Amino acid sequence: MPEGDTVFRTARRLEAALAGRVLSVSDFRVPAHATLSLVDWMVESVVSRGKHLLIRTRPPARVSAPPLSIHSHLLMEGHWDVYATGERWRSPAFKARAVLGNTAFTAVGFDLGFLHVLRTNEEVEVIGHLGPDPLGHSWDPDEAVRRLLADPLRPIGLALLDQRLLCGLGNVYRSELLFVARVHPRTPTGEVEDLHHLVDLAHRLLNANKDRARRVTTGADGMNPYWVYGRGGQACMRCRGILSKESLAESDRSAERDIYFCASCQGSTVRIGESNRNHP
Template identity: 40%
Template structure:
């Protein structure tokens, strides 16, 4: 699932390409929206909220989209070949100079702009909100500490607590805190640092496609533990462990260093079990 910085960057690029422009093509290839045609509408702007995207039009409506596991928005020049199959396209918004294509967008909805809270109002503070201030930080901290009996890794992923963290940043924040993802929130020594680190890492990467938490961009050096199962920890040399956290469809692969991140943890997964878990991340 894309991280909040990925969605932010997509929204930034879409806004630059579409804002203030008249749509010459506006197809929504979704069963509920197949009869809608946005051609002739002017795009007022595009913004992200956590992992949600809102594209606003001059008729007082907004197009809400969510990337889920495999969705994405691509930008092209007219006539360019698409990088994903046409049958995966769920939205095509074209101006005279740019073509925005939304692929595999399972969640797609047109709604009044003044009713956007219906789809994003449940979220916690957006970690990449341009207007983030002490009040946002305090609210995120309040929601975080209220989950005192829940596992740290799961709470970091909970968008109702704070919006934007995905599995990559969950793994990296836990590492930088020096805590197992299975540590209960009530046992986190500095909850405010967990919020601050989550925002810091997203901010660090919001304007580029590469996501680095180590400060390095070289291949294999970008992350402390994420997707480094069985490799050596950069800090202590211990092999990174791989496990699964959460239940059922909410289960996600977890990475941690058993030495740098003390605390409760399950038995690490190995071999075929680890590969199966990674395929469900």
């Protein structure tokens, strides 16, 4: 499932294929932008911010228009593919929401959660609410801790999914982070013994995976790349107890998501400082 490391790699692939090149193909297959054409526009850069992706473009000199950014979010099933121009697509064309191409490469966004084109100087309106990005150049762990502590009674398992506090984490990383740190997901955020270490661990894990084709949190690219995620009912690789899977949601149950953990290893009295700090 797409999380911050996936979007980071996607941005890098798109940057290599599109940045510094003029578009010869521009096809937006969403009603709001169906008539928009960016043919002859230059792609200046492609960047990620948490789970958000921004393709920044500028018009040719003859066109009086502001620079535009193509803002997309992958949600659960979305992905951007890059092809040599003329190469057959690996996904069906009816799933394509955007097609951007130049003489060498074609980038196609399939099943995008949403797609929006806006002025580049208005990007703050769509990403300005996001918290610090562990893969961003301006990563600020102290600010991430400050935001997490703004609601000290909120369970840490819910707080880690709030993109306004710390962006880029999804259900995989929150389950894995809390297991490695030996923190029960229902622990109130204000009672987490060493929140700075948990935030640092998020930074380390995402950075360890940003260059990997296959996400791994166990430190070994073996049969089980994850400690707990997706392994409910199986044996814990640390204590051999049975892993749990529970639903965790806000009080209104509006965003209920399954979380995986080890009730034995992640007792609420276990401190983060006792976790394995040799983890990647």
